[in-house]
Amino acid sequence: xxxxxxxxxxxxxxxxxxxxxxxxxxxxxxxxxxxxxxxxxxxxxxxxxxxxxxxxxxxxxxxxxxxxxxxxxxxxxxxxxxxxxxxxxxxxxxxxxxxxxxxxxxxxxxxxxxxxxxxxxxxxxxxxxxxxxxxxxxxxxxxxxxxxxxxxxxxxxxxxxxxxxxxxxxxxxxxxxxxxxxxxxxxxxxxxxxxxxxxxxxxxxxxxxxxxxxxxxxxxxxxxxxxxxxx
Amino acid sequence: xxxxxxxxxxxxxxxxxxxxxxxxxxxxxxxxxxxxxxxxxxxxxxxxxxxxxxxxxxxxxxxxxxxxxxxxxxxxxxxxxxxxxxxxxxxxxxxxxxxxxxxxxxxxxxxxxxxxxxxxxxxxxxxxxxxxxxxxxxxxxxxxxxxxxxxxxxxxxxxxxxxxxxxxxxxxxxxxxxxxxxxxxxxxxxxxxxxxxxxxxxxxxxxxxxxxxxxxxxxxxxxxxxxxxxxxxxxxxxxxxxxxxxxxxxxxxxxxxxxxxxxxxxxxxxxxxxxxxxxxxxxxxxxxxxxxxxxxxxxxxxxxxxxxxxxxxxxxxxxxxxxxxxxxxxxxxxxxxxxxxxxxxxxxxxxxxxxxxxxxxxxxxxxxxxxxxxxxx
Numbered sequence: 152x153x154x155x156x157x158x159x160x161x162x163x164x165x166x167x168x169x170x171x172x173x174x175x176x177x178x179x180x181x182x183x184x185x186x187x188x189x190x191x192x193x194x195x196x197x198x199x200x201x202x203x204x205x206x207x208x209x210x211x212x213x214x215x216x217x218x219x220x221x222x223x224x225x226x227x228x229x230x231x232x233x234x235x236x237x238x239x240x241x242x243x244x245x246x247x248x249x250x251x252x253x254x255x256x257x258x259x260x261x262x263x264x265x266x267x268x269x270x271x272x273x274x275x276x277x278x279x280x281x282x283x284x285x286x287x288x289x290x291x292x293x294x295x296x297x298x299x300x301x302x303x304x305x306x307x308x309x310x311x312x313x314x315x316x317x318x319x320x321x322x323x324x325x326x327x328x329x330x331x332x333x334x335x336x337x338x339x340x341x342x343x344x345x346x347x348x349x350x351x352x353x354x355x356x357x358x359x360x361x362x363x364x365x366x367x368x369x370x371x372x373x374x375x376x377x378x379x380x381x382x
Numbered sequence: 383x384x385x386x387x388x389x390x391x392x393x394x395x396x397x398x399x400x401x402x403x404x405x406x407x408x409x410x411x412x413x414x415x416x417x418x419x420x421x422x423x424x425x426x427x428x429x430x431x432x433x434x435x436x437x438x439x440x441x442x443x444x445x446x447x448x449x450x451x452x453x454x455x456x457x458x459x460x461x462x463x464x465x466x467x468x469x470x471x472x473x474x475x476x477x478x479x480x481x482x483x484x485x486x487x488x489x490x491x492x493x494x495x496x497x498x499x500x501x502x503x504x505x506x507x508x509x510x511x512x513x514x515x516x517x518x519x520x521x522x523x524x525x526x527x528x529x530x531x532x533x534x535x536x537x538x539x540x541x542x543x544x545x546x547x548x549x550x551x552x553x554x555x556x557x558x559x560x561x562x563x564x565x566x567x568x569x570x571x572x573x574x575x576x577x578x579x580x581x582x583x584x585x586x587x588x589x590x591x592x593x594x595x596x597x598x599x600x601x602x603x604x605x606x607x608x609x610x611x612x613x614x615x616x617x618x619x620x621x622x623x624x625x626x627x628x629x630x631x632x633x634x635x636x637x638x639x640x641x642x643x644x645x646x647x648x649x650x651x652x653x654x655x656x657x658x659x660x661x662x663x664x665x666x667x668x669x670x671x672x673x674x675x676x677x678x679x680x681x682x683x684x685x686x687x688x689x690x691x692x693x694x695x696x697x698x699x700x701x702x703x704x705x706x707x708x709x710x711x712x713x714x715x716x717x718x719x720x721x722x723x724x725x726x727x728x729x730x731x732x733x734x735x736x737x738x739x740x741x742x743x744x745x746x747x748x749x750x751x752x753x754x755x756x757x758x759x
Contacts, residue, residue, distance in 0.1 A: 171579045171583075173579075173580075173583050174579060174582075174583065177583070177586060177587070216575045243575050243578035243579050243582060247649075247651040247652075248651055251651050264578065264579065264582040265578075265581075265582045265585060265603060265606050265607070267586070267589075268586055268589075286646075287646045287648045287686050287688070288646060288647075288648045290648060290688075291648025291649055291650060291688050291689065291690075292648070292649075292650060292651055294650065294688075294690060295649070295650020295651055295652070295690065295691065296650065296651060298650065298690070298691060298692070299650070299651075299652065323688065323690075323699070326648045326686070326688040326699075327686045327688050327699050327701040327749070328646060328684065328685075328686030328701060328703065329701075
């Protein structure tokens with residue numbers, strides 16, 4: 152069976168944000184060996200914002216625990232300015248709320264720092280190709296977040312964002328540690344279909360986040376006169 | 383410690399001025415009846431000046447010293463005793479509030495009560511009461527009650543001050559503890575994050591340094607997993623309303639402790655509160671399932687645990703990618719009481735009113751699904 156691979160779409164201009172010089176060095180080396188061009192590195196939130204605006208990388212690898220503003224906040228700001236940028240989050244301690252905030256702001260995925268160098272490089276490669284990088288931990292987190300949003304919407308007699316049965320099924324299998332290929336086999340669908348489901352879940356979460364932010368802004372009284380931009 | 387006495391003595395100054403005004407008004411009204419009206423006018427002026435003076439001193443924490451209270455007490459008792467001569471027997475015998483200060487003399491012992499609580503306040507009140515009795519010993523009900531009010535007022539004000547001081551002290555200690563915890567958590571998070579980074583680095587670089595490096599990498603990986611679990615565990619939110627709730631536990635935190643190399647735990651953000659004894663049972667069932675993975679799934683097997691909340695039900699999935707088996711094997715295991723299934727997993731879940739389903743095939747690993755009803759917290 153021949154898989155269709157769209158190699159051309161892969162982006163290569165990369166920026167790394169991490170406050171540990173050792174890490175920056177090691178990761179830079181690995182990623183350069185893999186053919187990425189490191190256009191900038193940053194060790195603090197301020198540097199990240201400044202250098203990202205200056206170099207406009209296509210892909211960004213962001214550590215969440217950096218000197219202020221923290222990683223999640225930087226992602227929120229930068230994706231507002233550069234919605235096309237592909238962001239992969241890495242973090243040592245993995246504070247759930249920060250990870251969720253980064254993902255809602257539009258990050259493509261999340262890896263813990265203890266992932267092996269191969270996993271990290273693979274994660275960056277997949278992010279650069281525009282795919283979502285879902286670890287089991289992130290899948291569990293996102294599943295829980297959708298349940299929370301649905302419960303809250305029901306409490307307000309509202310219809311919240313919901314996942315299709317298939318999307319829940321795929322997400323649960325990811326959370327239980329199955330690789331996309333294994334999920335595809337189990338559900339009798341293609342590898343690409345599984346990937347689309349995962350991508351859709353992320354898109355829904357991010358879209359809902361934007362709607363929520365807009366509603367919040369309206370409630371706070373930005374409705375008269377002020378322009379309100381929803382993409 | 384917060385200046386508890388500040389607001390109390392400011393209110394006291396107002397009260398004291400009211401007492402002074404009352405004394406002046408009453409004394410002016412009886413000026414024609416007293417033995418030495420000019421001395422009375424001088425005394426009223428002194429009362430006014432002294433009251434302003436001590437009120438100012440009481441209001442300043444640094445000036446609130448024993449001598450001020452002693453001077454105030456001596457002056458007050460002196461004024462009361464002077465009533466004999468200044469007012470003359472005609473007034474002191476006839477009036478219910480016969481002393482020169484009228485009710486003003488209660489001011490000094492009240493200050494002592496505010497300052498040192500009920501015992502000192504009571505003693506000071508007693509002294510002023512005795513002085514009042516000395517001036518007009520008539521034992522009519524009205525006059526006796528009037529004088530006892532001094533003692534009662536000083537005792538109760540003193541008592542309330544003591545209680546207020548104790549609660550304020552307790553509350554401040556709690557604030558200090560909470561602030562300390564929050565600060566410790568903040569520092570711990572920074573330290574832990576640094577340690578995690580270094581451990582991850584050791585793990586990463588160790589792998590390429592030969593067999594000894596591999597061992598180092600493995601050790602670092604294990605420590606890293608444990609530290610991360612510990613970090614989640616110590617994240618007590620001191621501002622949350624239920625941070626001191628010992629009757630419920632956050633199942634996410636409990637299950638996170640099983641996280642280690644080869645075992646991935648996925649939980650939702652936020653808390654999944656479960657009644658403590660049920661949480662322990664659920665944890666034990668999960669531990670049992672993971673022990674089975676270690677024992678029977680093979681050395682290369684990895685395991686994943688997923689915690690979900692579906693309405694009033696908790697769903698826990700435990701999957702491994704080990705050697706698996708046939709359901710017949712599992713039936714055998716149950717019959718022989720092996721693998722702790724009858725007594726641990728199925729038994730525990732039945733006790734919790736839940737269910738445990740298992741799915742396996744040779745080479746396909748084992749997959750458990752626990753469903754446990756919980757109260758919606």
